[in-house]
Amino acid sequence: DIQxxxxxxSMSASLGDRVTITCQASQDIGNNLIWFQQKPGKSPRPMIYxxxxxxxxxxxxxxxxxxxSDYSLTISSLESEDMAxxxxxxxxQYPYTFGAGTKLELK
Amino acid sequence: QVQLKExxxxxxxxxxxxxxxxxxxxxxxxxxSVHWVRQPPxxxxxxxxxxxxxxxxxxNSALKSRLSISRDTSKSQVFLKMNSLQTEDxxxxxCTRYFDYWGxxxxxxxxx
Numbered sequence: 001d002i003q004x005x006x007x008x009x010s011m012s013a014s015l016g017d018r019v020t021i022t023c024q025a026s027q028d029i030g031n032n033l034i035w036f037q038q039k040p041g042k043s044p045r046p047m048i049y050x051x052x053x054x055x056x057x058x059x060x061x062x063x064x065x066x067x068x069s070d071y072s073l074t075i076s077s078l079e080s081e082d083m084a085x086x087x088x089x090x091x092x093q094y095p096y097t098f099g100a101g102t103k104l105e106l107k
Numbered sequence: 108q109v110q111l112k113e114x115x116x117x118x119x120x121x122x123x124x125x126x127x128x129x130x131x132x133x134x135x136x137x138x139x140s141v142h143w144v145r146q147p148p149x150x151x152x153x154x155x156x157x158x159x160x161x162x163x164x165x166x167n168s169a170l171k172s173r174l175s176i177s178r179d180t181s182k183s184q185v186f187l188k189m190n191s192l193q194t195e196d197x198x199x200x201x202c203t204r205y206f207d208y209w210g211x212x213x214x215x216x217x218x219x
Contacts, residue, residue: 043209087152095167101151
């Protein structure tokens with residue numbers, strides 16, 4: 001199975017900060033990765049598809065990128081509504097696998 | 108509009124079988140895949156399995172021996188059955204249309 005190593009597991013940041021979360025794939029997944037945002041008690045919301053492409057309605061302060069086997073989600077200027085858990089999912093190969101998640105909190 | 112809704116028992120006894128239903132609307136099961144994802148309390152997401160538009164299935168390798176996913180296209184329903192439940196199977200179970208639209212999830216507790 002492909003392992004997705006997500007870091008950090010949690011972080012705190014201030015409003016306006018630039019924040020980056022990373023998932024490292026244990027095997028080549030191409031750009032077959034989705035980033036999700038999940039708020040307490042809610043279902044996951046897709047934010048970025050196929051690595052760099054924003055899902056519908058996602059603010060432009062969110063972006064995705066890839067460097068080798070590392071996939072990053074960046075929030076350019078943190079807003080209060082961005083406080084949530086973030087998860088990555090690889091869908092290159094069965095079984096699909098998620099990263100362990102990142103809890104983003106306000107400092 | 109696209110909607111998915113999970114239903115099933117909230118409490119299942121250890122060693123018993125879990126049966127969940129995902130009822131969808133706004134799209135066709137013969138043109139879209141539906142996946143199941145679960146989330147233990149306070150933990151991350153785990154892909155459980157999927158049924159594809161043609162009816163083929165794929166399962167999480169760790170759950171494969173206990174898991175079955177099927178559908179009734181006439182009723183727009185997808186079914187998940189998992190046997191030999193253990194406390195580690197306690198989780199919120201979500202169904203999702205290829206990760207763009209999600210149900211609200213159903214909490215399943217495995218306990219005697």
